[in-house]
Amino acid sequence: MKFLLLLILFTTSLAFAQKQNDQLLKVKKADQPLKIDGIANDPCWLTAEWHPLDQLWLGRPYSEEDFSGRFKLAWTHTHLLLLVEIQDDKLFDQHEDPLKLWWDDDCVEVFVDEDNSGGExxxxxxxxxYHIALDYNVVDMGPDKKGHLYNDHIDVKRSTEGSTTVWEMAITLYADTYKEESKTNKPVALFSGKKIGFALAYCDNDGSKERENFIGSVFVPGEDKNKGWIDANVFGTIELVE
Ligand SMILES: [Ca+2]
Ligand SMILES: [Ca+2]
Ligand SMILES: [Ca+2]
Ligand SMILES: [Ca+2]
Structure with missing residues (x-):
């Protein structure tokens, strides 16, 4: 009986949990389309501000040589634009198959909730x-509970020099009505004033069987911080401005 009550309390709290919009970033519009080449000399990157990627979601405290990261955002009417600068001492891709344990290879993870609804x-x-692998495969879990490639959702290139990797991406946004089997999923148009649920993370592995660290861009309250892949309420919010 006690268990049943707890279960009811837990499920209702999930259902009624509201998306908080306290971790809000304003994102400026790009005047020109991006040249996706992993080089940050596009006009929009010269004026956009850096945001830290420094919240430990999983793993042990790390040194600056092991990992540090930051990012910039911009937008056009067709794409959300993302620049990610990662310092990582070893890039590791142990699974050649992009759909095998993709989160245990070095990868950038982009969380997008197009209508900022929050929720499961x-x-x-x-x-x-989206998990973006070193070889540019883009993977997320589908409604069939299996990994799927969404390579046509994100145009991405990276450049690596020493331990610094710059990732440059143009992300196409889709509504929650998206269907894997449909060929006619229509991208969502972006406009000034639009709010989008957003978070960024990096899975760092330098040679272990499983990822060593998972570092996110937003503060997640509570003990379990690895919630982004299930619960969009923990995402931050971005607001598109001119
Ligand atoms: Ca560029
Ligand atoms: Ca590392
Ligand atoms: Ca949504
Ligand atoms: Ca690594």
Missing amino acids: HQYNHNAFA
């Missing part, structure tokens, strides 16, 4: 959690 998204498209 583990096996649906209320939000996407």
Whole structure:
């Protein structure tokens, strides 16, 4: 009986949990389309401000040589634009198959909730959690509870010099009505004033069987901080401005 009560309390708290918009970033519009080449000399990157990627979601405290990261955002009417600068002492891609344990290879993870609704998204498209691998494969879990490639959602290139990797991406946004089997999923148009649920993370592995660290861009309250892949309420919010 006690267990049943707890279960009811837990499920209702999930259902009524509201997206908080306290971790808000304003994102400026780019005047020109991006040249996706992993080089940050596009006009929009010269004026956009850096945001830290420094919240430990999983793993042990790390040194600056092991990992540090920061990012910039911009937008056009067709794409959300993202620049990620990562210092990582070893790039590690142990699984050649992009759909095998993709989160245990070095990868950038982009969380996008197009309508900023928040809520549960583990096996649906209320939000996407794109894992972008070193070889540019883009993976998320589909409604069939399996990994799928969404390479046509993100145009990405990286450049690596020493331990610094610059990732440059143009992300196409899709609504929660997205269907894997459909050829006619329509991208969502972006406009000034639009709010989008957003978070960024990096899975750092330098040679272990499983990822060593998982570092995110937003503060997640509570003990379990690895919630982004299930719960879009923990994402930050971005607001598109001119
Ligand atoms: Ca560029
Ligand atoms: Ca590392
Ligand atoms: Ca949503
Ligand atoms: Ca690494």
